[in-house]
Amino acid sequence: MEPSPTDAYHHGDLGRALLEAALELVAERGPAGFTLREVARRVGVSHAAPYRHFAHRDALLQAVAEEGFSAMRDAMVQACECHETPQSRFQALGIAYVRFAVDHPSHFRVMFGPHSTKDDNASLARVRDQTFGLLLEAVVACQQAGVVRPGATHEIAIAAWSVVHGLAFLLIDRPSRRIPPEVAAEELARLVTTTLMEGMRRRD
Amino acid sequence: MEPSPTDAYHHGDLGRALLEAALELVAERGPAGFTLREVARRVGVSHAAPYRHFAHRDALLQAVAEEGFSAMRDAMVQACECHETPQSRFQALGIAYVRFAVDHPSHFRVMFGPHSTKDDNASLARVRDQTFGLLLEAVVACQQAGVVRPGATHEIAIAAWSVVHGLAFLLIDRPSRRIPPEVAAEELARLVTTTLMEGMRRRD
DNA sequence: CGGTCAATGTTGACAGTGGAAACATAGAAG
């Protein structure tokens, strides 16, 4: 029962095919251009077929979001592994976050769009928590290494998430023309995380 | 020429009435529940009437966004005026930003939603720039007072915007259950801005 | 082997939406 794309009545693995087509569609036309019927069209299936695999339109979008969170988490973990000290690992985490958003803006928007943030979806909520978990662990590691002031772990992690999350949105939305377009995302991410870590530094 | 409330033809300044109804609708049902026809219905006018005042659905949403940016800018300016030192003025700006988002989440989402960020709308782009302008001025003031390291003004302002923008979204979207729900927005905003300013501090 | 059944896919409907075109009306301008 491999998904051989024959023109059989039964598709083999339609759920997976729908998800992949949805990913492509979102990447191509953005979250607004996403349409259940268009996804079905691309897979070559009738417009009601998706309902056998996803309860409603938003469920498919949530699956897209979940896929995105997994990919981002993996990218963050991978970026983290290249570094040794808790500080640089922490920073690598943040930079990977921003980079993912800049590289996959539509996907990132779906991940934090209105259909994905209501957590009636357990698996989506879990992978979202994992993302924040990475930041939390990094903060703890920095605290244990004595490079970040102790206490208020959650609050510090929220601050860290805020800064990369905000920068990510500013870079993909460009809400002001006074943000110079030539600024490199990576450099900015480095500056922003450095500044924040400096502010969280343990002072003696 | 802008239609002043006096030159009422049939309805009597329908444009304004539509905008106000749109504001209410967004506040009630969120950006997703916003519908041109529902707005028309609430004003008691046919579903095609809005097209005499707004080129398309997104234009009305952009007007809502513009209204929101004006209100937020005013709130920020007002919060700023209560303080003396450049640092506390800067921080007040950021806290007002977060507070506005938390107090008007739907409105805030529209302001940074996908329909408002493409800047084919001159007046919307202008008021967006003004918001960033406030941050820029505050950074310059802090630099002149010697409490923020000189240079890289734009980058520092972007960092400041990032942190309040990100915190705003995290607070209204709550993307992780590991963000404790009881944390007060205001305190968090204070912590986050303090941390950032500490990081931007001039070091001797 | 054949029959039954649940899973999967299709067809056709429905209400709701954004948008365009043709028509209607009322106030201003002559």
Next chain:
DNA sequence: CTTCTATGTTTCCACTGTCAACATTGACCG
């Protein structure tokens, strides 16, 4: 009073999400 133009209405269209009824298929069981 007539005419013109800005505003509002009606009517239509293509498209969407969703549902119910129907069709097909492979798997399981006698």
